[in-house]
Amino acid sequence: xxxxxxxxAKIARxxxxxxxxxxxxxxxxxxxxxxxxxxxxxxxxxxxxxxxASVTGHxxxxxxxxxxxxxxxxxxxxxVPESTGGFFVVPKVVD
Amino acid sequence: xxDMLELGAVEARAALDAREISAVExxxxxIAAAEDTAGLNNYVAxxxxxxxxxxxxxxxxxxxGEAGLLEGVPIGVKDLFCTAGYTSTACSNILAGFTPTYESxxxxxxxxxxxxxxxxxxxxxxxxxxxxxxxxxxxxxxPWQTADGADLVPGGSSGGSASAVAARSALLATGTDTxxxxxxxxxxxxVVGLKPTYGRCSRWGIVAFASSLxxxxxxxxxxxxxxxxxxxxxxxxxxxxTSADVPLQDLSAALTRGVGGMKIGIPAEYVLDGMDxxxxxxxxxxxxxxxxxxxxxxxxxxxxxxxxLPAYYIIAPAEASSxxxxxxxxxxxxxxxxxxxxxxxxxxxxxxxxxxxxxRIMIGTYVLSAGYYDAYYLKAQRVRxxxxxxxxxxxxxxxxxxxxxxxxxxxxxxRKVDDPVTNFLNDVFTVPANLAGLPGMAVPAGMNGxxxxxGLQLLARPFDEATxxxxxxxxxxxxxxxxxxxxxxxxxx
Numbered sequence: 001x002x003x004x005x006x007x008x009a010k011i012a013r014x015x016x017x018x019x020x021x022x023x024x025x026x027x028x029x030x031x032x033x034x035x036x037x038x039x040x041x042x043x044x045x046x047x048x049x050x051x052x053a054s055v056t057g058h059x060x061x062x063x064x065x066x067x068x069x070x071x072x073x074x075x076x077x078x079x080v081p082e083s084t085g086g087f088f089v090v091p092k093v094v095d
Numbered sequence: 096x097x098d099m100l101e102l103g104a105v106e107a108r109a110a111l112d113a114r115e116i117s118a119v120e121x122x123x124x125x126i127a128a129a130e131d132t133a134g135l136n137n138y139v140a141x142x143x144x145x146x147x148x149x150x151x152x153x154x155x156x157x158x159x160g161e162a163g164l165l166e167g168v169p170i171g172v173k174d175l176f177c178t179a180g181y182t183s184t185a186c187s188n189i190l191a192g193f194t195p196t197y198e199s200x201x202x203x204x205x206x207x208x209x210x211x212x213x214x215x216x217x218x219x220x221x222x223x224x225x226x227x228x229x230x231x232x233x234x235x236x237x238p239w240q241t242a243d244g245a246d247l248v249p250g251g252s253s254g255g256s257a258s259a260v261a262a263r264s265a266l267l268a269t270g271t272d273t274x275x276x277x278x279x280x281x282x283x284x285x286v287v288g289l290k291p292t293y294g295r296c297s298r299w300g301i302v303a304f305a306s307s308l309x310x311x312x313x314x315x316x317x318x319x320x321x322x323x324x325x326x327x328x329x330x331x332x333x334x335x336x337t338s339a340d341v342p343l344q345d346l347s348a349a350l351t352r353g354v355g356g357m358k359i360g361i362p363a364e365y366v367l368d369g370m371d372x373x374x375x376x377x378x379x380x381x382x383x384x385x386x387x388x389x390x391x392x393x394x395x396x397x398x399x400x401x402x403x404l405p406a407y408y409i410i411a412p413a414e415a416s417s418x419x420x421x422x423x424x425x426x427x428x429x430x431x432x433x434x435x436x437x438x439x440x441x442x443x444x445x446x447x448x449x450x451x452x453x454x455r456i457m458i459g460t461y462v463l464s465a466g467y468y469d470a471y472y473l474k475a476q477r478v479r480x481x482x483x484x485x486x487x488x489x490x491x492x493x494x495x496x497x498x499x500x501x502x503x504x505x506x507x508x509x510r511k512v513d514d515p516v517t518n519f520l521n522d523v524f525t526v527p528a529n530l531a532g533l534p535g536m537a538v539p540a541g542m543n544g545x546x547x548x549x550g551l552q553l554l555a556r557p558f559d560e561a562t563x564x565x566x567x568x569x570x571x572x573x574x575x576x577x578x579x580x581x582x583x584x585x586x587x588x
Binding site for chain 2: 003008011051
């Protein structure tokens with residue numbers, strides 16, 4: 001599984017990171033270096049091995065589905081680049 | 096008090112309670128120390144005024160007999176922890192100027208116990224790195240030097256924390272460890288660093304890197320100080336769903352327990368081809384010290400060790416790519432203006448994230464993308480289980496495991512590395528404990544021929560930090576090592 005320029009452009013779009021055309025080949029080479037190294041994992045027989053996603057050993061705690069916090073508009077907006085009237089401001093998304 | 100900077104945290108607490116020194120005096124000495132050693136670039140924000148206010152409040156509590164565990168002790172905080180009212184940037188441009196309105200649970204615990212915040216410490220950007228060279232603030236510098244006087248890296252990602260504690264510009268410091276980011280810099284700077292069991296310290300309010308691996312932990316100049324700080328910062332927190340409701344052991348009592356009758360495993364797979372002979376020597380020395388103190392050494396096997404790093408470099412970037420999706424130019428910090436929303440996201444993230452962070456987000460995005468998820472991400476998680484099983488099997492027969500902390504001593508800043516994989520190898524001895532969720536401690540054990548510190552690593556069963564403190568104290572007593580690097584504040588003439 002080898003990454004080419006087109007794949008880099010696709011990953012960059014999924015990751016929402018602008019990667020200039022002239023950087024794409026260099027990144028493809030780097031990613032291929034890393035991916036060929038992690039391919040070592042294919043030496044390991046993992047047939048019938050359950051994936052381990054969490055080491056906590058406890059189930060996720062549950063709580064009542066009720067509001068426990070809120071009404072903190074000023075705090076939520078304290079670090080935003082742009083806001084107005086208690087809302088986030090972003091570039092126009094509909095014409 | 097001749098040189099307050101020489102006191103450990105336990106000693107400083109005693110001197111404060113005995114009114115031999117005041118918290119304001121101690122804090123002032125550390126602020127001056129941080130200013131004296133500013134060339135090490137280990138602070139990204141020194142909050143001197145706030146520190147002196149906290150110290151004055153500590154003096155008032157000491158006067159009324161209400162002192163907490165860390166009352167009056169000056170502490171540096173890795174910039175990954177959110178501190179209410181003080182910038183918390185993860186040393187990334189994308190969080191430039193971000194000033195949280197809330198306090199991380201771990202730092203809140205420290206302040207509740209009377210700790211004094213000195214400021215925010217340098218680290219790798221979003222904790223991604225092993226040399227503190229990916230920081231948007233430039234590299235932190237190791238206070239240790241070789242004869243040629245070149246600047247050395249303090250390790251990473253908690254490089255500023257290790258550098259400041261070794262240089263006497265913080266008495267204690269917080270760090271976080273996702274793949275070795277406490278233990279590796281502790282070893283490079285000759286200080287003690289603990290990565291607790293996953294779930295011991297709350298992750299709430301810490302900038303997330305890889306959530307199933309991240310753990311906060313303490314840095315100190317000796318093992319007893321480390322136990323004191325750990326007792327203050329750890330604890331169950333309902334705000335972190337992976338926080339463990341398991342009572343902390345009495346870590347101070349563990350310090351005098353010794354290792355008599357303890358079984359300590361020596362894993363065959365940690366002997367690497369071409370390993371630095373001085374690292375081999377210090378590892379052997381550590382085994383001799385533990386045996387002389389009454390421990391039984393047992394040869395063990397952790398057969399999947401060599402697969403830990405490649406598994407980690409799938410799992411950690413995958414989780415990072417998801418966690419870092421929140422930096423979108425809308426809710427925090429930096430925004431690059433653009434015509435469309437998508438363009439604004441892409442330009443903001445291209446300008447806000449550094450090269451290493453972008454690389455890891457791209458890797459993570461790729462391994463999680465359609466068609467590759469099973470081949471990479473699930474495969475890595477299956478290998479992760481085998482690594483955990485290796486440790487479970489080993490701990491049926493041993494109480495702790497002794498390994499080197501790092502494959503080498505600190506290296507020069509700016510060392511040219513073409514292949515990113517070469518940098519990843521710094522974490523070869525530390526990553527397995529993160530994948531398995533185990534507690535691990537780095538303890539300084541001596542120096543190499545160039546006069547640079549080398550550390551040993553102890554690993555134990557989940558939630559058995561006490562064993563690490565018991566064995567760590569034995570190693571410290573035998574090594575007789577206290578960091579006294581050339582580029583430090585104060586200094587003993």
